[in-house]
Amino acid sequence: MTEESSVLYVVATPIGNLGDMTQRAIAVLHQVPWIAAEDTRHSAPLLKHFGCAARLLAAHEHNEEAAAEQIIARLADGQSVAFVSDAGTPAVSDPGARLVARVRSAGYRVVPLPGACAAVTALSASGLTDAQFLFYGFLPAKPKQREDALREVAGLPYALVFYEAPHRILETVAALADVLGGERTLVMARELTKIFETIHSCPLAEAHDWLSTDGNRQRGEFVLLVAAPPAAADDGEGERVLKLLLAEGLPVKQAAKLAHSITGAAKNAMYELALDLKKS
Numbered sequence: 001m002t003e004e005s006s007v008l009y010v011v012a013t014p015i016g017n018l019g020d021m022t023q024r025a026i027a028v029l030h031q032v033p034w035i036a037a038e039d040t041r042h043s044a045p046l047l048k049h050f051g052c053a054a055r056l057l058a059a060h061e062h063n064e065e066a067a068a069e070q071i072i073a074r075l076a077d078g079q080s081v082a083f084v085s086d087a088g089t090p091a092v093s094d095p096g097a098r099l100v101a102r103v104r105s106a107g108y109r110v111v112p113l114p115g116a117c118a119a120v121t122a123l124s125a126s127g128l129t130d131a132q133f134l135f136y137g138f139l140p141a142k143p144k145q146r147e148d149a150l151r152e153v154a155g156l157p158y159a160l161v162f163y164e165a166p167h168r169i170l171e172t173v174a175a176l177a178d179v180l181g182g183e184r185t186l187v188m189a190r191e192l193t194k195i196f197e198t199i200h201s202c203p204l205a206e207a208h209d210w211l212s213t214d215g216n217r218q219r220g221e222f223v224l225l226v227a228a229p230p231a232a233a234d235d236g237e238g239e240r241v242l243k244l245l246l247a248e249g250l251p252v253k254q255a256a257k258l259a260h261s262i263t264g265a266a267k268n269a270m271y272e273l274a275l276d277l278k279k280s
C-alpha cells in the first residue's frame with residue numbers, strides 16, 4: 001500500500017480483541033509519520049503491539065480545535081496523519097467529528113478505515129429483526145434528563161441502540177423499562193469480543209432482576225438494544241379511555257399509564273396524547 005501525502009486517515013481500532021485490527025489499519029499506522037490519538041497513553045500499547053513507530057499527538061474532546069490546527073499544519077506540510085480513538089470507530093460516541101469537519105473544510109482529504117464499532121457488532125448478534133435502528137449512544141446521566149430523552153424516542157418505530165457504562169447499568173435498564181414499557185425486548189451485549197462476552201435477551205421488565213442476580217453480569221462495557229414497539233392497533237380505544245380518565249381528574253402520567261394497561265395502547269403515545277388533550 002502506498003501512502004498518499006496530506007491525508008487524514010480516520011482509523012477504527014479493536015473494541016477488545018486485538019485480532020480485530022484490520023490489515024489496512026496496520027499498514028496505514030506503519031506508514032504515517034504522525035498518529036493523533038484520543039489518549040496517547042491508552043493507545044501506546046496498541047501501537048507498540050503492532051510495531052508502529054509514528055510520533056504521537058493528543059487530539060481529545062477538550063483540545064479538538066487546537067489539535068485540528070496542529071494536524072492541518074502537518075497536512076499543509078505534505079505529511080499524512082492517522083487519527084485513532086481509545087477503541088472502536090472514531091466519532092461514534094468518541095472524539096473525531098469536529099477534527100474531521102475542520103480538516104475537510106481546510107480542503108484536505110479524509111480517508112476512513114472501517115473496523116470495529118460496538119453498536120454495529122452488537123446489532124449483528126442481537127437477533128432483533130426490526131428493519132431500522134436508531135443509534136442513540138449514551139443517555140444523559142441525570143434521571144430527569146434521561147427520562148425526557150427516552151420519552152422523545154419511545155414511540156419511534158425503530159430498534160434503539162444505547163451505550164452504557166457498568167456503574168449506571170442498573171438505573172438505566174430500570175429507566176428503559178419505566179418509560180418504554182416492560183414488554184419490549186432488551187438485548188444486553190456486554191464485553192463484546194472479550195473473554196466474558198455475554199449477549200442476553202429478555203423483556204425489559206425482567207432485565208433489572210437478571211442483572212441483580214449476579215454482580216458479574218453488571219461488569220464491563222455494555223451496548224443495550226431495545227426492539228421497536230409493536231405497531232399499535234389504532235382502534236381509538238386508548239384515546240376513548242384516556243379521555244374518560246382525564247375527565248375524572250386523574251393526573252396525566254397516571255391516566256396515560258392506566259389507559260395503556262386497560263387497552264394495550266402504547267404508553268408513550270398515551271402520555272403524549274394526554275399532554276395534548278390537557279393543553280387544548
Ligand code: SAM
Pocket residue numbers: 015016085087088089090091092093094116117118119162163164165189190191192193194221222223
Ligand atoms: N467509538 C466506540 C465504538 O465505535 O463503538 C465507542 C466509544 S464509547 C466512548 C464507549 C462505549 O462503547 C462503552 O461505554 C460501551 O457502551 C461501548 N463499548 C465499547 N466497547 C465495547 C465492548 N467491547 N462491548 C460492549 N460495549 C462496548
